[in-house]
Amino acid sequence: MNASVYRTAVLIAGLLIGLTILPHFLKYHQQDFLIFLTINILVVVSYRLVTLTGEWSLIHAVMMGVGAYTSALLSKNFDISFWITLPLAGVAAGTMAALLSYPLFRMTQFYFLIGSFATGEAIRLCWIQFIKPFGGTGGISAIPSPELLDIDFLEPIPYFYLVLIIVTICVFLLYRIEKSRIGLTLHAVHWKGVLAESVGVNTWNYRALAFIVGSLFVGIAGALKVHYIGTVAPKQFDIGFMVFILIWVIVGGYRTFYGAMLGAVVLSVLDEFLREVNQLRPAIYGITLIFFILYLSGGLERLPQKIGSIFRMRKQGNT
Amino acid sequence: MAILEVKKLTKRFGGLIAVNDVSFSVDEGEIHGLIGPNGAGKSTTFKVIAGFLAPSSGDIVFRNTSIKGRKPFRIAKDGVVRTFQETTLFQELSVFENVLIGVHKEAKTDVFSAVLGLDRKRQVRASMDANQVIEFIGLSERKDQLAVELPLGFQRVLAIAVALASKPSLLLMDEPFAGMNPEETRHMMELTRKVRESGVTIVLVEHNMKAVMGLCDRLTVLNFGTVLADGTPEQVQNNPDVIQAYLGGA
Amino acid sequence: MDLFIQTIVNGIIQSGFYALASIGLVLVFGVMRVVNFAHGELVMVGAYTVWLVHAQHGAPYLFTVVLAIILVTGIGLVMERFLFRPMMNDPLGGLICSIGVLFILQVIATYVGGEGPSKQVPPPFEGTMVIMDSIRIPYQRLFSICVSAAALVTLWYFLTRSTLGWAVRAVSMDREAAALQGISTVRISMVAIGVGAAMAGLAGALMAPLTNINPHMGHNVIITAFIVTIVGGIGSLPGAVIAAVLYALFHTFVTTYFSGTIATISGLLIMVLVLIVRPTGIMGHRVSE
Ligand SMILES: Nc1ncnc2c1ncn2[C@@H]1O[C@H](COP(=O)(O)OP(=O)(O)OP(=O)(O)O)[C@@H](O)[C@H]1O
Ligand SMILES: [Mg+2]
Numbered sequence: 078m079n080a081s082v083y084r085t086a087v088l089i090a091g092l093l094i095g096l097t098i099l100p101h102f103l104k105y106h107q108q109d110f111l112i113f114l115t116i117n118i119l120v121v122v123s124y125r126l127v128t129l130t131g132e133w134s135l136i137h138a139v140m141m142g143v144g145a146y147t148s149a150l151l152s153k154n155f156d157i158s159f160w161i162t163l164p165l166a167g168v169a170a171g172t173m174a175a176l177l178s179y180p181l182f183r184m185t186q187f188y189f190l191i192g193s194f195a196t197g198e199a200i201r202l203c204w205i206q207f208i209k210p211f212g213g214t215g216g217i218s219a220i221p222s223p224e225l226l227d228i229d230f231l232e233p234i235p236y237f238y239l240v241l242i243i244v245t246i247c248v249f250l251l252y253r254i255e256k257s258r259i260g261l262t263l264h265a266v267h268w269k270g271v272l273a274e275s276v277g278v279n280t281w282n283y284r285a286l287a288f289i290v291g292s293l294f295v296g297i298a299g300a301l302k303v304h305y306i307g308t309v310a311p312k313q314f315d316i317g318f319m320v321f322i323l324i325w326v327i328v329g330g331y332r333t334f335y336g337a338m339l340g341a342v343v344l345s346v347l348d349e350f351l352r353e354v355n356q357l358r359p360a361i362y363g364i365t366l367i368f369f370i371l372y373l374s375g376g377l378e379r380l381p382q383k384i385g386s387i388f389r390m391r392k393q394g395n396t
Numbered sequence: 397m398a399i400l401e402v403k404k405l406t407k408r409f410g411g412l413i414a415v416n417d418v419s420f421s422v423d424e425g426e427i428h429g430l431i432g433p434n435g436a437g438k439s440t441t442f443k444v445i446a447g448f449l450a451p452s453s454g455d456i457v458f459r460n461t462s463i464k465g466r467k468p469f470r471i472a473k474d475g476v477v478r479t480f481q482e483t484t485l486f487q488e489l490s491v492f493e494n495v496l497i498g499v500h501k502e503a504k505t506d507v508f509s510a511v512l513g514l515d516r517k518r519q520v521r522a523s524m525d526a527n528q529v530i531e532f533i534g535l536s537e538r539k540d541q542l543a544v545e546l547p548l549g550f551q552r553v554l555a556i557a558v559a560l561a562s563k564p565s566l567l568l569m570d571e572p573f574a575g576m577n578p579e580e581t582r583h584m585m586e587l588t589r590k591v592r593e594s595g596v597t598i599v600l601v602e603h604n605m606k607a608v609m610g611l612c613d614r615l616t617v618l619n620f621g622t623v624l625a626d627g628t629p630e631q632v633q634n635n636p637d638v639i640q641a642y643l644g645g646a
Numbered sequence: 647m648d649l650f651i652q653t654i655v656n657g658i659i660q661s662g663f664y665a666l667a668s669i670g671l672v673l674v675f676g677v678m679r680v681v682n683f684a685h686g687e688l689v690m691v692g693a694y695t696v697w698l699v700h701a702q703h704g705a706p707y708l709f710t711v712v713l714a715i716i717l718v719t720g721i722g723l724v725m726e727r728f729l730f731r732p733m734m735n736d737p738l739g740g741l742i743c744s745i746g747v748l749f750i751l752q753v754i755a756t757y758v759g760g761e762g763p764s765k766q767v768p769p770p771f772e773g774t775m776v777i778m779d780s781i782r783i784p785y786q787r788l789f790s791i792c793v794s795a796a797a798l799v800t801l802w803y804f805l806t807r808s809t810l811g812w813a814v815r816a817v818s819m820d821r822e823a824a825a826l827q828g829i830s831t832v833r834i835s836m837v838a839i840g841v842g843a844a845m846a847g848l849a850g851a852l853m854a855p856l857t858n859i860n861p862h863m864g865h866n867v868i869i870t871a872f873i874v875t876i877v878g879g880i881g882s883l884p885g886a887v888i889a890a891v892l893y894a895l896f897h898t899f900v901t902t903y904f905s906g907t908i909a910t911i912s913g914l915l916i917m918v919l920v921l922i923v924r925p926t927g928i929m930g931h932r933v934s935e
Contacts, residue, residue, distance in 0.1 A: 180922050184921050184922070186737075187681065187737065188921055191872060191917075192921045192922075195873075195876075195917050198869060199911050199915055199918070202907050202911045202914070203911060206908060206911065253511045253513075254507060254511060257505065258503050258504070258510060259510050261493065261497060268489075269484055269485070269486055271448070272484045272485070272486065274448075275446065275448075275468060275479075275559070276472055276497065276500050276558060276559065276561065277469050277472035277473045277477075277562050278469055278497075278500050279467070279469045286507070320745050323745070356753065356756055356757065359753050360749055360750045362749055363747065364746065366749075367729065367747070370742050370743050371732060371743070
């Protein structure tokens, strides 16, 4: 037990140190890529919390947008500092989720899926429709970047460090939640909601809680993203991006905490290599997705186990 | 003193009247049997009492307050906990984790305490409670086994352990003996008595007559959703209506 | 007043598309319990077929309409065989697979048509019918509403009068009960997706001369189909047709008097409202879990 905790700690420390030096060996656009990847890790890990109750919402990308728009509008129109708008982005997305949980959690399963999709799309269309203040299809540009001492956050490396610190903290918090009593109860709500209810668990509350906390963190991710690129637009949070989140989680695997992160990293890196065949990218994603669903439904996290079992079968076949 | 009073309870499913004007009361500390042929409305009565189904009419009074219309989790908090007719467990979790989930009232926490670890003491106590229940019920040796790996008899026992972990004062057991061999039946009977001795009032729905007659202080007999008879096991056994509709038919 | 009547006429014409494009989603969900997210892309493929074979290569329009139906039906059957059938017990898996197909079809369309602006197909039926000096109906639209209506009536006949149609309805009512009666659910699934895809292909082919054709046109189609499906009642075909007519009128009116985006937003909100108040829609039955 202690040995494995120790090993994990060393692993994480090594990873963080590695990530700290990594950007210095990368080209400019690769540094950009690293920033987006780190933000996307927060996106998938926060999505994981939502899915722990067994509900696959299709509104997570839009919640990211709620955070992004909040932070962009506050910092641009009211001159509020990034350091204040960043947490406010989380609060806004969390509040929005809290409000939406009343209608949405009257639905389950298929209905919830479709209901969350429809609600998200309605919110997104509002950003397009109400040009004041959201800027329509073009969105909002010239979003100020963070200010701290003399650091130039327009440069990728400083911004990467900022993102790395915030994402590490957020992921750690999400990990703590999942490993706590709350995480256990969320599992219970997922696997046997009626049984959980029969021993006094308010399942509605827990589903809403996961949704609100997950949205809060993805709201922060949204703010992190748009303060780097400087623009926010409805297109960034459309169903296409939502589908990417789904793919990352499914390809990575949703049984363990690290599965979703693994999926995001592997697929994003793969995606980088596919830049040459830009047009083909979605199709490759599509095929990967189908392949994983059909043949590797546990995701990448289960790959070692699967290979192991194939080997064992071979051996048994030979003897 | 009555801990539970069911008053003129009716439950309709569309045209079908599953429970029809049923009244009975359960005294504190007793094992009260609720029996009747298949489809008599026993499980439905349980579901309505525990808040999983809304009654069409009638009232349910627990410790002198009406619990009608409350949500299941709320009723469980008040102290009325049911078990399920079909074995219902967290299959992919261990015995210990199953029972730990049952300890919900004491272990419940909020996001801040969970993240900051402020609820540590409470969680330690919850684990101790879970262990206590596991010991009480006799599953200590299988504590780390997954629920799905347990033999059927033990799964039944575990289901009761999960319910007990939530510290009920009234336990509604739905056919805990179904499909058990004589050995397992004996064990379960002992266990049921032990639970009662620990201060839990029990309502038992069961088809196994040996168990029912051996355990229950009083019986209510349902047939086609209505109460056919009510009384001690001897009285019920000698009631001609019951013999006609139920024991005689079998 | 003229604008009002003209809007009603436009709405009714629109409703044909909405019904055709939605019916496949309803059928497939009813019978297989799978949400086919690629359904909008099936419509898109129908439209592309017309653009490529008719507008680019000069084949007769009606011939390409038939071709589109055959092609899209084929795609539907392939999806059933290789994706939905293996995923039978995993509705979410089926949905994810269909998202994969969605991407693949979009990329194929991009390859076939190239990137750049949306494609247009010149209407094969030219001219406009003018009623009472002011109500204008282009012949192309008249043609498409007539064909849509004919297709729906045929489908209706098939479902209510034929044994096979009866079996489709039985399966979508209660899958287990139908299987117990000896109905082959696999065969019925093929029929459902075949018919649904054929309707989608037809919708795309009819829409082609009247709309902008691009690889992402499926997005609006699927949103419309969702709204129609939910409001009409999941798995209910008459419900879907009624909802299609109502929603088409509603959408056309709001678009004419306000804006298209507001029309879609209100449509989505109505759908959410239906999900909250009566998840089974106006004519649906509850889906067993
Ligand atoms: N959700 C439901 N919808 C419709 N009818 C139901 C529902 N639940 C139960 N019933 C019907 O109500 C009647 C009573 O069912 P119930 O399960 O309460 O019987 P029971 O006494 O527990 O029988 P058993 O001993 O077989 O468990 C039965 O006729 C049953 O078919
Ligand atoms: Mg029963």
